[in-house]
Amino acid sequence: MTAKSRKFPLPLSSLDSKSSSRTGKSGHPVQNIATPQTATQNARHQQSRSASVPVTRCLLPRVPDHATPFRSEIMAQHKPADAATAYEAPRRAMVARLVRQGIADPVVLAAMGTVPRHLFIESGLVGQAYIDASLPIGYEQTISQPYIVARMIEVMRNGKSLKNVLEIGTGCGYQAAVLAQLCENVYSIERIKLLHELAKKNLRSLRIANLRLHYGDGMRGLPEVAPFDGIILAAAGMQIPDALLQQLAIGGRLIAPVGEKQQVLQLIERTGNADWTKTVLEGCYFVPLRPGII
Numbered sequence: 001m002t003a004k005s006r007k008f009p010l011p012l013s014s015l016d017s018k019s020s021s022r023t024g025k026s027g028h029p030v031q032n033i034a035t036p037q038t039a040t041q042n043a044r045h046q047q048s049r050s051a052s053v054p055v056t057r058c059l060l061p062r063v064p065d066h067a068t069p070f071r072s073e074i075m076a077q078h079k080p081a082d083a084a085t086a087y088e089a090p091r092r093a094m095v096a097r098l099v100r101q102g103i104a105d106p107v108v109l110a111a112m113g114t115v116p117r118h119l120f121i122e123s124g125l126v127g128q129a130y131i132d133a134s135l136p137i138g139y140e141q142t143i144s145q146p147y148i149v150a151r152m153i154e155v156m157r158n159g160k161s162l163k164n165v166l167e168i169g170t171g172c173g174y175q176a177a178v179l180a181q182l183c184e185n186v187y188s189i190e191r192i193k194l195l196h197e198l199a200k201k202n203l204r205s206l207r208i209a210n211l212r213l214h215y216g217d218g219m220r221g222l223p224e225v226a227p228f229d230g231i232i233l234a235a236a237g238m239q240i241p242d243a244l245l246q247q248l249a250i251g252g253r254l255i256a257p258v259g260e261k262q263q264v265l266q267l268i269e270r271t272g273n274a275d276w277t278k279t280v281l282e283g284c285y286f287v288p289l290r291p292g293i294i
């Protein structure tokens with residue numbers, strides 16, 4: 001049902017869309033709504049048909065060569081000497097849950113199994129770091145729930161390695177760290193100065209060389225670095241900013257929540273110089289995308 005659009009610039013509403021009810025491994029349609037509650041329901045729903053998936057297989061996937069140094073770098077920072085070992089079991093459980101929720105890309109599962117999510121959570125909530133929920137990070141913003149982080153990256157990656165990826169909405173920096181495990185270069189923009197600083201602080205000990213944080217209005221993108229073969233928005237606008245569509249490489253994929261109270265995840269694929277296609281994936285709930293900086 002996907003159809004090509006007309007000339008750029010154009011409102012996304014003018015693009016033909018296809019509704020994808022996702023199909024799980026077993027061929028059953030999978031309708032996920034990315035809220036903690038529904039994620040749990042999805043997990044239960046998925047559990048019955050994926051219970052036989054050997055989790056160890058998913059925890060030890062093959063990862064592309066370029067991802068290996070970043071993974072080992074992170075692991076080296078968190079060797080048994082500190083309390084990090086206490087979080088290894090919850091992190092493994094999180095990955096096993098992602099498998100039950102339908103995340104199948106081994107590269108994404110490896111990245112989720114590598115990044116120490118507890119380092120991005122404020123101390124009072126750190127015990128909940130690996131549950132399937134978004135959590136407050138201050139300034140009325142949240143760290144996204146693990147399921148939606150993995151799902152969006154899986155869709156954006158589409159089984160291919162990514163070179164340049166742009167994230168809008170760094171927040172505490174968690175998703176940027178996950179992206180850096182599987183992309184050659186990651187650029188992430190945050191509009192709230194204090195969150196930009198928080199992300200820098202959270203990421204410092206991980207020393208991720210291929211991640212660059214920017215303070216600015218992500219709705220403008222990063223024209224000096226574009227084109228990007230992947231763009232991921234961690235905040236929901238009423239439409240996807242034209243600047244971001246323009247900065248997507250031909251053949252690239254952009255994934256974004258769109259809407260206000262009723263939001264949906266949209267996948268935009270750029271198929272030509274002036275051609276984009278839109279696919280509506282599933283319901284979701286994100287903080288709003290706002291213009292300007294504070």
Ligand code: SAH
Nearest residue numbers: 143144169171174175191218234235289290
């Ligand atoms: N990526 C985060 C989620 C952050 S929440 C994670 O790892 O879980 C979404 C973030 O988007 C918020 O920090 C919010 O301030 C930011 N945001 C909203 N509008 C923005 C804009 N125009 N440019 C950059 N960041 C924006």
